[in-house]
Amino acid sequence: MASSYELKASARDRVGKGAARALRREGLLPAVIYGDKKPALPITIPVKETTITLHKGGFTAQIGTINIDGEKHQVIAKDYQLHPVRDDVLHVDFLRVAKGATLTVEIPVQFINEEDCPGLKKGGVLNIVRHTVEMNVPADSIPEALVLDLAKAEPGDSLHISAVDLPEGAEPTITDRDFTIATIAAPAGMKETDEGEEAEGAEEGEEEASE
Template sequence: MAKSYELKASLRERVGKGAARAARRENLVPAVIYGDKKPAVAINLPAKEASLTLHKGGFLSQIGTIDLDGEKVSVIAKDYHLHPVKDFLMHVDFMRVAADAQLTVEIPVKFENEATCPGLKLGGTLNIVRHTVEMIVPANAIPEAIVVDLAEAGLGSSQHISAVTLPEGCKPTITDRDFTISTIATPGGAQATEEEAEGEE
């Protein structure tokens, strides 16, 4: 299951650009919590802790806890904005998450047995068509990754979603085709784009 995090927050009494700029001057990140049929709540997060959480990776695919003045709220980050020049965190949108909810999340793809992959040992190249797969997953069991096993992948082979053992309760949002995740390109062969790889299916 994807790792979790907890961030302390305070209620933001004023909203708007002026209030947001004032919060940033105090080393706070403006944010909002919405969803679950409840009113949106404007909050401030400590900039250092929020940035550290973001840069640990997987920020948009983890269930987190916002400690809002002692009230614990389960959330998932749906969007965030970085400063276009200085690259610091400027704003975060969080969605409330009920324990029994189903979420649509981009799950990273992880490859195993690359060292023993027959196609790679013969000089082939692993061409990753999809680094993530959009999936519908249980909110209380978001997987850290889906795993593609290359133990028997030969030269010129393609690895499709049907060959992947998906975590329980998880399913891809694309259901109308057996899409390609990766290929083992032959030495000197051109790497396939996602459209070209899927066009061969």
């Protein structure tokens, strides 16, 4: 199971807000590792390295390694707390990842061939309904993104999950419908033109009928 990042950590025996503030003054963050039917393990991790890892993107969709005094734990970040004003990282919850496990993670959606999209060339607008999709995926093959090809999308088209070539073993948590990921909104001028053409067609039909 490949790791995308590794953070050095130490076991933490002090808990509470006061202890957390003291840790942050030392450049450390309180965190906890839980899951896999084992006791929760409070730890400290470095503020700087954790912040850099988080801002690289995909923090909650990547397998990481927490090195606690030489003992390595495979984890995935399930949640993190930010300061409401400064956006500093305050706390991280990690979930242990067992070999062969299936995880539920939010996978980002990536759009390709926008420059070739007929709908966008005609003045349409890409309306993204879902920037991420919640998926059940094997822990050892979490996709970086779900790729949606816009090469043939026309104005007014809706692009559904069925249009995505899903990685092997991965499936969305929503299985009862073919949900929409994005649409190509037609420009207002095109709508007016279409309505005008329909009206003209109706008038011609009426004239022919009267003759």
